[in-house]
Amino acid sequence: MPITTGNRTKTLINFLIVCLFMFGFRYLPPIGSITPWGMQTIGIFIGVLYGWTVDSKVWPSLLGIVALGYLPDRTVFQTLGISFTDNLVLTTLFMFCFSAIVEEVGLSKYVANWCISRKFATGKPYIMLAMFCLAAWLVSSFVNLFASMLLLTIIFGKFCSQAGFKTGDKYPAYGAVAIVLACTVGGGIFPFMGQSYVVNTVMEKTTGATMNFVMFTLIQIVFSIVTMGTFLALLKFVVKPDVSLLLRDDDRFACYRDDKMTGAQKQAVGLIALLMVLLFLPGILPVSWGITIWLKNLSVPGAAVLTLAVYYIINLGKEDVVSFPKLAAGINWDLIMMFATIAPLVAAVNAAESNIMPFVVEQLSGILDGMGPITFMVVFFFIAMVVSQFVNNVAVVLAFMPVMFAFGQSLGISPLVIAILASYILNISFCTPTASGNAAYLFSFKEWISSGQAFKAGLVIQIIAMLFTALGAPIIMALF
Numbered sequence: 001m002p003i004t005t006g007n008r009t010k011t012l013i014n015f016l017i018v019c020l021f022m023f024g025f026r027y028l029p030p031i032g033s034i035t036p037w038g039m040q041t042i043g044i045f046i047g048v049l050y051g052w053t054v055d056s057k058v059w060p061s062l063l064g065i066v067a068l069g070y071l072p073d074r075t076v077f078q079t080l081g082i083s084f085t086d087n088l089v090l091t092t093l094f095m096f097c098f099s100a101i102v103e104e105v106g107l108s109k110y111v112a113n114w115c116i117s118r119k120f121a122t123g124k125p126y127i128m129l130a131m132f133c134l135a136a137w138l139v140s141s142f143v144n145l146f147a148s149m150l151l152l153t154i155i156f157g158k159f160c161s162q163a164g165f166k167t168g169d170k171y172p173a174y175g176a177v178a179i180v181l182a183c184t185v186g187g188g189i190f191p192f193m194g195q196s197y198v199v200n201t202v203m204e205k206t207t208g209a210t211m212n213f214v215m216f217t218l219i220q221i222v223f224s225i226v227t228m229g230t231f232l233a234l235l236k237f238v239v240k241p242d243v244s245l246l247l248r249d250d251d252r253f254a255c256y257r258d259d260k261m262t263g264a265q266k267q268a269v270g271l272i273a274l275l276m277v278l279l280f281l282p283g284i285l286p287v288s289w290g291i292t293i294w295l296k297n298l299s300v301p302g303a304a305v306l307t308l309a310v311y312y313i314i315n316l317g318k319e320d321v322v323s324f325p326k327l328a329a330g331i332n333w334d335l336i337m338m339f340a341t342i343a344p345l346v347a348a349v350n351a352a353e354s355n356i357m358p359f360v361v362e363q364l365s366g367i368l369d370g371m372g373p374i375t376f377m378v379v380f381f382f383i384a385m386v387v388s389q390f391v392n393n394v395a396v397v398l399a400f401m402p403v404m405f406a407f408g409q410s411l412g413i414s415p416l417v418i419a420i421l422a423s424y425i426l427n428i429s430f431c432t433p434t435a436s437g438n439a440a441y442l443f444s445f446k447e448w449i450s451s452g453q454a455f456k457a458g459l460v461i462q463i464i465a466m467l468f469t470a471l472g473a474p475i476i477m478a479l480f
Contacts, residue, residue, distance in 0.1 A: 011055055036081065097330070105267070119254075133182035169448060176199060182224075182228055195397070199401060234460065274307055372411075396426060414480040417477050
């Protein structure tokens with residue numbers, strides 16, 4: 001989009017507001033027992049969240065990192081080191097590189113075509129939609145959420161157009177919602193990817209607890225199945241769209257049924273399997289084994305780097321290897337910059353010198369006094385979910401999670417329980433275009449869905465997600 005004078009003026013005003021928060025807040029009288037260090041930290045925190053919400057992801061992150069370097073006993077160089085060597089940043093960086101290989105060899109498209117070309121789905125509208133959702137879920141889980149969303153909604157749109165559907169018809173409109181929802185829940189099933197990794201990183205830095213990857217993934221898979229199943233059931237039995245155009249035995253995707261995996265695609269499957277083994281095996285093997293200790297020391301970014309190294313070693317001398325510059329082109333730098341801000345910012349918020357968290361917990365004790373653990377989580381997640389409809393999801397995690405972890409521990413709630421539930425409920429934001437990148441895409445998919453339909457579907461999805469959060473909380477608490 002071309003930069004206009006109006007855009008430049010708006011950015012300049014936002015820049016001045018962010019600077020006022022980051023560098024001027026420290027001069028306000030301290031709030032309660034919060035120290036001047038804490039006041040400066042709060043100003044930086046508000047400035048970063050404001051900048052992310054109203055203007056950009058990049059310059060507020062960079063400015064926030066510099067501002068954090070001027071806290072007492074800190075330097076900018078030290079803060080830069082914390083920012084760009086943090087597990088969250090390194091993992092995201094190398095996972096983007098790994099996903100680029102999988103995408104470049106065409107594995108995403110092969111999986112999508114395989115799912116939607118099954119003979120048993122022909123002439124069965126809801127089974128066909130379920131197969132679209134399965135393809136979206138698989139590709140977003142193992143490759144890339146946004147690539148999955150774009151690929152599957154475009155194929156689905158062509159499918160509906162060929163069948164004779166028109167803009168505003170309920171089946172293509174809510175079918176597109178189902179596919180985007182499948183991408184969303186699929187993108188959150190692993191604790192080392194996307195929003196889930198942000199939540200787990202904040203948990204680790206706030207409480208010192210570490211997530212059990214196997215348990216996390218199994219629970220998120222269950223959440224995915226019940227969420228998708230409920231939405232599709234409501235579509236079929238409550239919304240009841242006209243699907244007569246799809247009831248004839250029109251085998252539109254038969255041309256993909258005999259497609260075979262290429263050698264490069266098989267290799268990509270092998271690399272995915274290797275990465276999963278490296279990441280999940282430490283949670284399965286006895287902790288005292290040497291291989292377990294070695295794998296834990298490898299860490300998530302180390303596993304991704306090792307998998308990339310294996311790819312280039314086995315493809316030495318081959319002309320069709322995916323070059324490293326191509327991998328770098330697939331990196332979402334906006335996300336990297338946001339994530340680089342998280343480590344030093346969370347550390348500053350939780351620092352004893354700031355006294356922010358003890359003050360917040362003390363204030364909340366009066367408000368939440370008498371609440372049980374389940375009620376506390378439901379109330380907090382409901383508030384966070386509402387806020388996430390208007391504010392960036394990462395910002396919501398940063399604002400709510402440290403408080404939830406701190407207060408939750410006083411109620412005897414394991415940080416793992418809060419992190420698992422937060423990774424589910426705060427990953428699903430659909431009611432407004434500003435709620436998430438997925439919601440923005442859905443509201444812009446005007447070829448098939450109106451803004452009103454997108455809002456109504458989003459509201460239903462939020463109710464479903466909140467319901468399963470409330471039902472799942474006592475069960476997950478029993479497991480931890």
